[in-house]
Amino acid sequence: KASNVILIGQSADGGRTWKTRDLDCGPFSPGGAADPYTIATPHGAFTNFLEQSDGTLMFSVGLRYPDWADFRNKDQSRPGIRDVMIRTSNGGRTWGDPTVVHQHATETDFAVDPKNPKTVLAFTRIQRQLLPGEDGSKAGCSFGWPFKNGLLLKSIDGGRTFRELAGGMTECYGHRGSILWTRNNTIIITRNRGCRTIEERRARGRSGAAIEVQISLDGG
Numbered sequence: 001k002a003s004n005v006i007l008i009g010q011s012a013d014g015g016r017t018w019k020t021r022d023l024d025c026g027p028f029s030p031g032g033a034a035d036p037y038t039i040a041t042p043h044g045a046f047t048n049f050l051e052q053s054d055g056t057l058m059f060s061v062g063l064r065y066p067d068w069a070d071f072r073n074k075d076q077s078r079p080g081i082r083d084v085m086i087r088t089s090n091g092g093r094t095w096g097d098p099t100v101v102h103q104h105a106t107e108t109d110f111a112v113d114p115k116n117p118k119t120v121l122a123f124t125r126i127q128r129q130l131l132p133g134e135d136g137s138k139a140g141c142s143f144g145w146p147f148k149n150g151l152l153l154k155s156i157d158g159g160r161t162f163r164e165l166a167g168g169m170t171e172c173y174g175h176r177g178s179i180l181w182t183r184n185n186t187i188i189i190t191r192n193r194g195c196r197t198i199e200e201r202r203a204r205g206r207s208g209a210a211i212e213v214q215i216s217l218d219g220g
Helices: 198-204
Strands: 005-010 019-024 057-064 083-088 096-102 105-113 116-128 147-155 163-172 178-181 187-192 211-216
Touching (some): 057 105, 083 105, 096 105, 096 116, 096 147, 116 178, 116 187, 147 187
Parallel strands (some): 105 178
Antiparallel strands (some): 083 096, 105 116, 116 147, 147 163, 187 211
16 A cells, blocks of 8 residues: 555664664655655565665665646656655664655566666666657556656666667567676676567556566676
8 A cells, every 4th residue: 555654674683683774765866855756665675775885775765745636747856656765874773864866657577787876777667648749659558547667777886877779769668677686797687578569568467477588698
């Protein structure tokens, strides 16, 4: 069920016992209490913790404003399912320092370059309607949502800003993936096999019937 609470669990004994705490997602908005996020989507957080060399822990979660569904809002800083990165620098005692991973993305998994922790790849799901004035012929899907695809993002500043990679968008419904970056510079992405036609979509049902693997042997 969607709520405005993020649940954090921590263990100090290898997982034998756990302590949990609630984080109110509202203050993570740039507007804070004056213009808070109101929803933390239930499918918005994968097991996507990552750690930087300075000990900073972070994860991302799908956060939304109350008017998130107005995709034609002239203020394009507001609509969307919006994946937000949240950080702690004191082992989880306090959380904050939020930055936007992507305005219209969620269900994100991360992989850190083993040779350079400032370089982070993210495989995520982009889902949005056409933006004002946008050419519909460039949309990723030909049915349903014009964009509901897997998407590859890259950060070179430790996950503070991400950009879409050219050629990094999958076919329609090719999302819900995981990404791994190994020490020998191999990158592996596993994800839903997408649908090319509405007939294929209907035949396979909502969950999809196959997993596709993409592999890079040269660091992407």
